[in-house]
Amino acid sequence: MRWVKAVLVTITVLAALAGAGFGASVLYADHVAGQVGRDDMLGQAAALPKITKGSEYVVVTGPSTLPTAVPGIGLGAGENFLVLGVDTRVGWTQGQSRSDTIMLVHVAGDRRHASIVSFPRDSYVYIPPVAGRWAGGKTKINAAYAWGGAPLVVQVVSHLTGVGIDHVVRVDFAAIRKITDIVGGVDVTVRKTVRDGRTGHRFKAGVNHLDGKEAEIYVRQRYGLAEGDFDRVKRQQQYLHALTGKVLSMGVLTNPIRLNELLSEAARSLVVDQALDLGRTVRQLSGLRQDDLAFTTIPSTGFVHTTAGTANRLNTAGCRALFLALRTDTMTDYFRTHKGYQAVTGA
Numbered sequence: 001m002r003w004v005k006a007v008l009v010t011i012t013v014l015a016a017l018a019g020a021g022f023g024a025s026v027l028y029a030d031h032v033a034g035q036v037g038r039d040d041m042l043g044q045a046a047a048l049p050k051i052t053k054g055s056e057y058v059v060v061t062g063p064s065t066l067p068t069a070v071p072g073i074g075l076g077a078g079e080n081f082l083v084l085g086v087d088t089r090v091g092w093t094q095g096q097s098r099s100d101t102i103m104l105v106h107v108a109g110d111r112r113h114a115s116i117v118s119f120p121r122d123s124y125v126y127i128p129p130v131a132g133r134w135a136g137g138k139t140k141i142n143a144a145y146a147w148g149g150a151p152l153v154v155q156v157v158s159h160l161t162g163v164g165i166d167h168v169v170r171v172d173f174a175a176i177r178k179i180t181d182i183v184g185g186v187d188v189t190v191r192k193t194v195r196d197g198r199t200g201h202r203f204k205a206g207v208n209h210l211d212g213k214e215a216e217i218y219v220r221q222r223y224g225l226a227e228g229d230f231d232r233v234k235r236q237q238q239y240l241h242a243l244t245g246k247v248l249s250m251g252v253l254t255n256p257i258r259l260n261e262l263l264s265e266a267a268r269s270l271v272v273d274q275a276l277d278l279g280r281t282v283r284q285l286s287g288l289r290q291d292d293l294a295f296t297t298i299p300s301t302g303f304v305h306t307t308a309g310t311a312n313r314l315n316t317a318g319c320r321a322l323f324l325a326l327r328t329d330t331m332t333d334y335f336r337t338h339k340g341y342q343a344v345t346g347a
Contacts, residue, residue, distance in 0.1 A: 036278070037271035041168040044151035051128050051159045057319040058162035078329040079166045081105040082154055084145065085173050099145035100173075100220065101236065104157060104165075106326050111284045115331040116299045117322070118237075120229040124304055124311035125160050127152070133317035136283075140311050161323040168273045174270030176219060179243070182262050183316060185211045186242040188218065196221045215239060229312070230297065235296045294335050298322060 051161075087102030102119040121142035129136035130147040144156045152163045179184060186209070193205045203216050209219055219239050224230035272278075299318025303310050325334035 003074060026268070030071070035267040037170075038274055039150070039170070040169070040274045041150040041154065042165070042273045045150075045158075045165070046153035047150075048155050050153060051126075051155065053126060053128075053159075055126070055159055055162060056316060057160060057314065057323055059320050059324065062272065078109045079107045080326070081107070081167045082150075082157055082165045083168060083169045083171065084150055084153060084173050086145070099142060099150075099153065102141065102153065102157070103146075104163065104169060104326070104328075106163075106245050106331055107284070109329050110330065113294065113332055115239075115326075115335070116293060116295045117326070118233040118295070118296065119157065120233055120300070120312055122229050122310070122312045123298060123300070124306070125156060127156055127161055128159075139308050143308065161319075161326060163323060169276075170271040172269040173220070174217065175266060176239075178217045178269075179212070179262060180210065180267045181212035181267060183243065183246050185209050186215060186239065186246045188238055188242050194221075197223050209225050214286040221315050228342045230300075233297050238298055294331070296322070296335070296338070311324045 015036045026146065036163070083101075083103045083105055084099045086099050098302070102121070102123050104117045104119070106117065108114065117132040119141055123141040124138055125141045126143075127134060127136070127139050127144050127147070129154070133147045134143070141153075141156065144153045148155075150170055154168060158165050187205050187207050188210060190205055193201045193202065196217055198221070199217050201214065203218065208214075219236045220232070221235070222228045234326045238347055269280075299315035299322065300312040301311050301315040301318075304313045305311075321338070322334065325331050
């Protein structure tokens with residue numbers, strides 16, 4: 001039971017990064033679930049004009065690879081959760097709100113594995129026309145949330161990957177600070193000393209103990225890092241790994257008061273789609289262990305200069321292989337031939 005609780009907390013914290021899982025841990029106590037916000041993000045996505053342009057990263061080889069509907073339950077080949085890290089849980093304002101973290105969580109059909117796929121904010125993707133904002137075409141993926149909120153991100157990611165989005169989770173970044181402080185901070189290992197130009201904070205080479213404020217800076221920094229947004233993605237995944245270890249080592253899972261405090265804070269930071277059955281999610285994910293979570297980032301190849309600045313050019317062949325594995329629920333096979341990121345050392 002201890003590991004079950006650990007995974008539930010882990011998934012919630014990943015959601016705090018816009019990582020994964022979310023509702024499972026939140027439902028550890030029934031009254032905590034009531035603090036989770038609801039929004040009809042999938043219904044709004046379905047109401048958007050359909051994208052008729054095909055995705056160059058999707059190759060349909062047969063009926064089994066067809067994407068699921070948006071919204072709706074998949075074809076029995078797992079479930080896909082889109083997780084967005086935003087600046088506030090409350091509302092969305094066109095042109096002002098932003099989502100710096102986008103992840104797609106694929107839970108395998110047998111519910112024994114979960115794959116977390118990160119979409120760097122500067123990924124160069126197709127975004128359909130948005131009245132008064134955008135004529136349609138390729139630009140950075142994070143513009144989708146600014147122009148159309150979670151519904152447009154659902155549409156963009158589904159079109160890009162050919163993967164149907166079954167559920168959406170929106171998470172307030174402020175949760176990182178509060179959750180980290182609740183567990184007494186976390187330790188991360190940094191490869192070389194680096195300074196965050198936005199805040200002036202310095203992370204030294206070696207082990208750094210981060211309080212809540214420092215943890216938020218750590219997972220959000222990209223300027224000053226050798227690989228920019230790619231290094232930030234690695235930091236986010238590393239932070240999750242460190243926080244999970246801290247929760248396990250300090251006995252939070254066996255301390256009802258501390259655990260309730262942690263889960264309540266996580267719940268208050270979450271907004272999920274109207275259709276998400278939290279109880280069902282708990283039951284389905286209760287068998288996952290820490291080693292059953294695998295991380296990766298959509299493949300890219302170099303950069304492209306755009307009117308919005310430098311963007312990440314996607315690797316066509318690499319994306320096709322990854323997205324096909326997601327659609328056919330063969331991510332375990334995918335990771336046997338494509339190395340995932342080991343969340344141990346950060347940039």
